Amino acid sequence: MIRFFILFLLATSLFSSTVERHRWSNGETYLQFLERQKLPLRKLYYNLDKDDQRLTEEMRSGVHYQILRDNAGNIEQMLLPLNDELQIHIYKDKKSYKFEAIPIISETKTEAFSSKIISSPMYTILKETGSKKLAQIFVASFKHSLNFKNDIRQGDPLVMIYEQKYRLGRPFSMPTLKVAMIEMRHKRHYIYLNDDDRYYDEKAHEVEGFLLARPVRGARISSYFTKRRWHPILHKWKAHLGVDYAARRGTPVIAAGSGRIIYAARLGTYGNLIKIRHNDGYETRYAHLKSFRRGIHRGKYVKKGQTIAYVGTTGRSTGPHLHFELRKRGRAINPLRVVQVTTKKLRGKEKKAFLRLKKNYDESVELHLNNQTSFKKLPPFENMSYIHLMEKNNG
Numbered sequence: 001m002i003r004f005f006i007l008f009l010l011a012t013s014l015f016s017s018t019v020e021r022h023r024w025s026n027g028e029t030y031l032q033f034l035e036r037q038k039l040p041l042r043k044l045y046y047n048l049d050k051d052d053q054r055l056t057e058e059m060r061s062g063v064h065y066q067i068l069r070d071n072a073g074n075i076e077q078m079l080l081p082l083n084d085e086l087q088i089h090i091y092k093d094k095k096s097y098k099f100e101a102i103p104i105i106s107e108t109k110t111e112a113f114s115s116k117i118i119s120s121p122m123y124t125i126l127k128e129t130g131s132k133k134l135a136q137i138f139v140a141s142f143k144h145s146l147n148f149k150n151d152i153r154q155g156d157p158l159v160m161i162y163e164q165k166y167r168l169g170r171p172f173s174m175p176t177l178k179v180a181m182i183e184m185r186h187k188r189h190y191i192y193l194n195d196d197d198r199y200y201d202e203k204a205h206e207v208e209g210f211l212l213a214r215p216v217r218g219a220r221i222s223s224y225f226t227k228r229r230w231h232p233i234l235h236k237w238k239a240h241l242g243v244d245y246a247a248r249r250g251t252p253v254i255a256a257g258s259g260r261i262i263y264a265a266r267l268g269t270y271g272n273l274i275k276i277r278h279n280d281g282y283e284t285r286y287a288h289l290k291s292f293r294r295g296i297h298r299g300k301y302v303k304k305g306q307t308i309a310y311v312g313t314t315g316r317s318t319g320p321h322l323h324f325e326l327r328k329r330g331r332a333i334n335p336l337r338v339v340q341v342t343t344k345k346l347r348g349k350e351k352k353a354f355l356r357l358k359k360n361y362d363e364s365v366e367l368h369l370n371n372q373t374s375f376k377k378l379p380p381f382e383n384m385s386y387i388h389l390m391e392k393n394n395g
């Protein structure tokens, strides 16, 4: 049986039933949440397979989730986003609750604003948009190239073009920066997102980000990062929140970046696991290890490139490989997006393509500057309501 589940957002509707929107409380686990909602722990957790149980560990504080109740106030459905593509759907089916992981239906919009510096770029963008995320992204993008402290003047213009995902009519997840521009001392500075998913400046030089080495030298990638993937045999949605490197048992595993080891022990399906905390809220995880290198333990500071452990197949693993994860403030992100050994200069065909893209972006920036595009604010949430449709299909 295939189920189709759709939530529609309408401004007004006669058929609407109100959906409650909540924020996941700080530090609450999925199990605690079920208990608090008086939902059956066995059905919705203990009876799940290990992969689904692991998924429930991805619930993060601050995430918005929805509860749909019937007229008597009983929970009919719940949607708990795990990342920006996959969500837990808990629903009542013939009086008993069911669990499934389903894709998030979202819409991506390109948005932009231009503003004039009041004091710092951080403050200016916060004031313009009310979004801490946008302010942080803008400041972080120029972190390695500009010094805002000394060179910024009141009235200097800035422009930001970015993509924002919307779920049920509300922005969610981190915006993706497309272009950032700031003028300082009459000189404009740009950062562009290229088609290769990396950021470049106006000279087609890659912008230095979080520098990471590959955790296993020369190893083949056997499984890529994905926030959601349809498993054709198990017939369900799964996520692989890391990158797998196939390598022989005993191959050295190196620290992808410098930082402090905050975990070095066995942990459930991860097997032998090392977690390293880096600057700026980054954390790397190395799983299924055969063993740790002598002297590697919690609290130890390690340097990028230093051997910390050896490839193995401990925990839930089908063969020797390293499962490598990168997290930023707890959220899993694709390590391959940030792994850089050296920064890149575009040349030849790649550079030509980039310059074409850049030209389009520059024209947009110019337009937003001239129009003084202001940040578009959303109507308050109370004005919105939902209808939901559920359709069952035998097949």
Ligand SMILES: [Zn+2]
Residues within 6 Å of the ligand: 223, 240, 242, 243, 244, 322, 323, 324
């Ligand atoms: Zn893996």
